[in-house]
Amino acid sequence: MIITVANQKGGVGKTTTSVNLAAGLALKGKRTLLIDADPQCNATSVFFAPEETEDSILPVFTEKNFPLKNVIKETERENLFAAPSTIRLAKVERMLAGEIDAPLKLKKALSDVRNLFDFVVIDTPPSLGLLTVNALVASDRVIIPITPSPWALEGVQDFLDTFKSVKETFNENLSILGVIVTMFDPRTVLARDAVNEIKAMFGDLVFKEAIHRNIRLEESPAYQSDIFAFSPNSTGAESYLKITEEVLKRAER
Amino acid sequence: MIITVANQKGGVGKTTTSVNLAAGLALKGKRTLLIDADPQCNATSVFFAPEETEDSILPVFTEKNFPLKNVIKETERENLFAAPSTIRLAKVERMLAGEIDAPLKLKKALSDVRNLFDFVVIDTPPSLGLLTVNALVASDRVIIPITPSPWALEGVQDFLDTFKSVKETFNENLSILGVIVTMFDPRTVLARDAVNEIKAMFGDLVFKEAIHRNIRLEESPAYQSDIFAFSPNSTGAESYLKITEEVLKRAER
Numbered sequence: 001m002i003i004t005v006a007n008q009k010g011g012v013g014k015t016t017t018s019v020n021l022a023a024g025l026a027l028k029g030k031r032t033l034l035i036d037a038d039p040q041c042n043a044t045s046v047f048f049a050p051e052e053t054e055d056s057i058l059p060v061f062t063e064k065n066f067p068l069k070n071v072i073k074e075t076e077r078e079n080l081f082a083a084p085s086t087i088r089l090a091k092v093e094r095m096l097a098g099e100i101d102a103p104l105k106l107k108k109a110l111s112d113v114r115n116l117f118d119f120v121v122i123d124t125p126p127s128l129g130l131l132t133v134n135a136l137v138a139s140d141r142v143i144i145p146i147t148p149s150p151w152a153l154e155g156v157q158d159f160l161d162t163f164k165s166v167k168e169t170f171n172e173n174l175s176i177l178g179v180i181v182t183m184f185d186p187r188t189v190l191a192r193d194a195v196n197e198i199k200a201m202f203g204d205l206v207f208k209e210a211i212h213r214n215i216r217l218e219e220s221p222a223y224q225s226d227i228f229a230f231s232p233n234s235t236g237a238e239s240y241l242k243i244t245e246e247v248l249k250r251a252e253r
Numbered sequence: 254m255i256i257t258v259a260n261q262k263g264g265v266g267k268t269t270t271s272v273n274l275a276a277g278l279a280l281k282g283k284r285t286l287l288i289d290a291d292p293q294c295n296a297t298s299v300f301f302a303p304e305e306t307e308d309s310i311l312p313v314f315t316e317k318n319f320p321l322k323n324v325i326k327e328t329e330r331e332n333l334f335a336a337p338s339t340i341r342l343a344k345v346e347r348m349l350a351g352e353i354d355a356p357l358k359l360k361k362a363l364s365d366v367r368n369l370f371d372f373v374v375i376d377t378p379p380s381l382g383l384l385t386v387n388a389l390v391a392s393d394r395v396i397i398p399i400t401p402s403p404w405a406l407e408g409v410q411d412f413l414d415t416f417k418s419v420k421e422t423f424n425e426n427l428s429i430l431g432v433i434v435t436m437f438d439p440r441t442v443l444a445r446d447a448v449n450e451i452k453a454m455f456g457d458l459v460f461k462e463a464i465h466r467n468i469r470l471e472e473s474p475a476y477q478s479d480i481f482a483f484s485p486n487s488t489g490a491e492s493y494l495k496i497t498e499e500v501l502k503r504a505e506r
């Protein structure tokens with residue numbers, strides 16, 4: 001199953017969720033590929049030192065029929081593989097401005113590779129541009145991390161419009177696997193009200209488990225690690241393990 | 254003086270800083286224009302209800318010689334004016350992909366209008382694309398909000414590369430007015446270490462005043478208000494007032 005993690009609002013936990021969901025799936029014995037489709041390379045930097053990542057997914061967009069297999073690397077975690085991003089991915093939007101099949105590049109590249117993995121998780125940039133659209137076109141499901149705060153809620157409709165448009169134009173099987181509430185601080189009325197609003201909007205799509213603020217989640221990238229390797233007993237690790245189990249359940253349906 | 258608030262990392266407080274700095278300058282009697290150059294429209298939504306913002310800065314990019322004056326609106330705060338964004342600004346990147354003067358659109362539009370204001374503050378999206386470049390090309394100074402955490406620090410060099418390239422190609426007077434540490438939680442070693450790293454990188458450019466986590470700052474957009482109107486006695490208001498005073502000092506030099 002190919003899952004995109006997306007939300008055009010910045011800093012809502014897309015990368016934290018992509019990295020730790022992919023690691024969680026690998027931990028559960030699923031052969032998992034994490035694709036970093038964000039030129040910021042935050043997910044890439046968790047698994048690879050800068051000098052290790054000359055290869056990237058850029059040729060998927062710039063060359064004809066580029067074999068994605070060539071840039072898929074093992075990570076230190078068993079079952080977990082990653083396809084790195086690069087800052088140069090940022091120019092893809094204007095480079096492919098004219099091309100009719102621009103939204104389909106990643107889907108085509110994944111078609112030869114998807115059967116080698118149980119799960120593919122795609123991290124995306126904070127935008128609804130060509131990279132995010134490519135991820136959505138290529139995917140079976142999307143997970144939407146949302147922080148319970150005013151501006152994050154305002155952006156949801158724009159995301160859903162893009163989702164709907166991709167579904168209708170390119171990918172009728174695309175559906176929302178779920179919505180994860182991230183960076184939840186239960187002590188504030190603001191956050192609790194916002195969570196209620198998210199539940200009103202999305203009903204059962206909202207994962208039971210919300211991710212609370214946990215310093216370990218913020219620290220782990222500094223140690224080039226996912227949360228399970230870095231701090232397995234933290235609430236962050238427990239929460240992302242529950243999220244992983246819930247994803248596995250929902251993936252069955 | 255025209256100031257861009259920029260950082261391609263998502264959710265580091267660009268909009269919170271743009272809105273509250275602009276409001277602070279207005280409070281100090283400076284005639285201030287806030288330009289929302291982010292298709293997410295977070296800054297716009299603080300000052301205008303959705304039905305109030307049919308006008309936007311989009312024609313600056315899509316039409317020849319569009320008078321920016323036509324879309325500048327008063328806000329409820331004396332001295333504070335705003336030019337709204339729109340989701341449709343997102344397509345500007347690919348629309349202008351071929352045009353030689355694409356980076357200069359905002360600068361040209363501002364040239365007729367800048368003498369009507371003491372300060373112009375430009376909020377930008379989490380990307381180093383055409384909208385952010387337009388803002389940098391049009392500006393005298395840039396303020397960089399940075400959260401003291403690993404991924405935010407990793408992105409600084411990419412930002413500086415873009416800054417340098419804009420400066421050399423289009424705008425030799427562009428300089429960094431300062432770096433603001435945002436969402437600082439002094440209780441964590443991670444944040445304190447990261448602040449030291451930021452100070453090592455930027456020296457005196459770092460504002461003395463760091464913005465601590467303050468729930469009032471997160472709440473105020475829900476009440477369509479800047480922090481000074483919403484919660485003038487909060488630490489968030491005090492901090493952004495100090496930031497405003499420091500900006501005024503630095504603008505003199």
Ligand SMILES: Nc1ncnc2c1ncn2[C@@H]1O[C@H](COP(=O)(O)OP(=O)(O)OP(=O)(O)O)[C@@H](O)[C@H]1O
Pocket residue numbers: 009010011012013014015016017038040042124125126182183184211212213214215217218219221261262263264379402403404405
């Ligand atoms: N539950 C959490 N508790 C504490 N910190 C968190 C949590 N989730 C994420 N963070 C931190 O918050 C910041 C933003 O998270 P992250 O980078 O995952 O968001 P993003 O949506 O991928 O951002 P962008 O839009 O820039 O891609 C990071 O520094 C991250 O380490």
Ligand SMILES: Nc1ncnc2c1ncn2[C@@H]1O[C@H](COP(=O)(O)OP(=O)(O)OP(=O)(O)O)[C@@H](O)[C@H]1O
Pocket residue numbers: 008009010011126149150151152262263264265266267268269270291293295377378379435436437464465466467468470471472474
């Ligand atoms: N000092 C603070 N304390 C608490 N919350 C804050 C603080 N500064 C910003 N926030 C909140 O954090 C979130 C991210 O801030 P903001 O939207 O200003 O960042 P941004 O860099 O403009 O994001 P984007 O990259 O999406 O444009 C918002 O919900 C905002 O209200």
Ligand SMILES: [Mg+2]
Pocket residue numbers: 014015016038042124125
């Ligand atoms: Mg990210």
Ligand SMILES: [Mg+2]
Pocket residue numbers: 267268269291295377378
């Ligand atoms: Mg913003």
